[in-house]
Amino acid sequence: MRSVKVPLGHRSYTIKIGAGLLPSLGPECARLKLGARCAIITDTNVGRKFAKPAFDSLVRAGFEPSLIVVPAGETAKSLRSVQTCYDQLASHRLERKSFIVALGGGVVGDLAGFVAATYLRAVAFVQVPTTLLAQVDSSVGGKVGVNLKAGKNLVGAFHQPQFVLCDLDTLRTLPERELRAGLAEIIKYGIISDAALFAKLERELPKLLARDPKTLAAVVARCCEIKAEVVGQDETEGGLRAILNFGHTIGHALEAISSYGKYLHGEAIAIGQVAAAELSRDVLGFPVSDAERIQTLLERAGLPTRVKINSRQQTKLFAAMKLDKKVSGGEIKFVLAERIGKVVWGQKVPAALIARQINSQIPTTSKRGAAGSTPK
Numbered sequence: 001m002r003s004v005k006v007p008l009g010h011r012s013y014t015i016k017i018g019a020g021l022l023p024s025l026g027p028e029c030a031r032l033k034l035g036a037r038c039a040i041i042t043d044t045n046v047g048r049k050f051a052k053p054a055f056d057s058l059v060r061a062g063f064e065p066s067l068i069v070v071p072a073g074e075t076a077k078s079l080r081s082v083q084t085c086y087d088q089l090a091s092h093r094l095e096r097k098s099f100i101v102a103l104g105g106g107v108v109g110d111l112a113g114f115v116a117a118t119y120l121r122a123v124a125f126v127q128v129p130t131t132l133l134a135q136v137d138s139s140v141g142g143k144v145g146v147n148l149k150a151g152k153n154l155v156g157a158f159h160q161p162q163f164v165l166c167d168l169d170t171l172r173t174l175p176e177r178e179l180r181a182g183l184a185e186i187i188k189y190g191i192i193s194d195a196a197l198f199a200k201l202e203r204e205l206p207k208l209l210a211r212d213p214k215t216l217a218a219v220v221a222r223c224c225e226i227k228a229e230v231v232g233q234d235e236t237e238g239g240l241r242a243i244l245n246f247g248h249t250i251g252h253a254l255e256a257i258s259s260y261g262k263y264l265h266g267e268a269i270a271i272g273q274v275a276a277a278e279l280s281r282d283v284l285g286f287p288v289s290d291a292e293r294i295q296t297l298l299e300r301a302g303l304p305t306r307v308k309i310n311s312r313q314q315t316k317l318f319a320a321m322k323l324d325k326k327v328s329g330g331e332i333k334f335v336l337a338e339r340i341g342k343v344v345w346g347q348k349v350p351a352a353l354i355a356r357q358i359n360s361q362i363p364t365t366s367k368r369g370a371a372g373s374t375p376k
């Protein structure tokens with residue numbers, strides 16, 4: 001088992017990464033010295049597979065858990081689901097010393113974390129991420145929240161978990177498309193801060209796609225180390241933490257204009273990362289060969305890098321980008337790359353350049369048809 005510490009003073013916590021960790025959920029929670037009453041929030045898919053071992057482990061450790069199951073998928077990251085969870089917590093009579101277990105992918109983690117941040121003015125929570133994306137990214141760092149129709153993650157809070165338990169065995173049942181979506185965030189870590197990781201991914205991608213346990217353990221741990229280091233320096237995104245959003249400005253907007261149904265988060269940010277790499281080339285002189293390496297690696301991971309949208313959707317995309325949390329003074333700010341392994345945040349990009357990028361990378365559907373791959 002590997003451990004990574006998120007250094008946040010008295011709110012520091014540990015990410016445990018390894019196979020067969022789920023049965024240790026109860027004993028890990030017992031160390032927190034919290035109340036007996038707790039709730040597991042999960043979704044329909046994850047609940048079917050992993051709610052019983054999680055529930056039984058808590059019961060064996062002396063807890064009285066209740067189970068809250070939300071529908072699977074991004075649309076569950078909504079205020080409506082928050083309300084459902086509050087009602088069930090109230091009927092289970094959760095108290096201030098109670099805690100919540102987020103058992104699932106990033107959707108469940110963000111939703112359950114937001115519920116924990118706000119119910120009774122905050123109760124403790126723990127993250128048990130079961131997707132690759134959640135294990136390397138969303139379960140770490142305390143960003144929790146839900147979407148509005150107008151945009152991704154527009155309602156939220158910073159609420160750090162007590163610990164994160166990444167059981168790599170849970171990834172065995174993850175659908176192929178979800179595994180690939182997780183790879184988009186992993187590739188992001190190479191771009192934003194670790195050229196050696198990026199090169200390793202270029203070499204070892206087939207092993208990751210084959211879910212080789214050793215490779216997965218090493219890569220998940222390295223990504224968690226990078227995220228822990230960034231969050232440790234800038235918990236509430238005063239500056240540095242923004243680098244974690246490489247590719248997210250266009251990616252989030254794409255998710256919003258497609259009503260959170262068409263693209264998985266990882267797919268949308270794969271497209272966004274290629275756009276950000278090409279903008280970096282135009283604005284900062286990021287090498288063309290590096291932009292090509294990024295696109296090639298994402299494509300080898302089976303991710304979309306270009307999509308077709310019509311001009312009406314392009315207008316909507318711009319509007320959605322302006323609602324992004326990274327907008328300041330009405331200006332859209334980008335994270336751009338200087339080279340693989342080094343990015344800078346808060347970059348202003350002229351509107352005309354963004355428009356050109358959207359036109360070239362996300363070509364308008366024309367009568368004769370446009371270039372680009374069909375979105376998944």
Ligand code: NAD
Binds near residue numbers: 105
């Ligand atoms: P997800 O939570 O929707 O999970 C993907 C799908 O896989 C779901 O259908 C789920 O039911 C299923 N699933 C989960 N684990 C499984 C398993 N082990 N076996 C079989 N099926 C399983 O999606 P995700 O990609 O994990 O998370 C995406 C969300 O994370 C987005 O909302 C994104 O905004 C958010 N996110 C948050 C942060 C953060 O810092 N808070 C960072 C990155 C992404």
Ligand code: GLY
Binds near residue numbers: 245
């Ligand atoms: N995934 C972006 C962040 O945690 O800041």
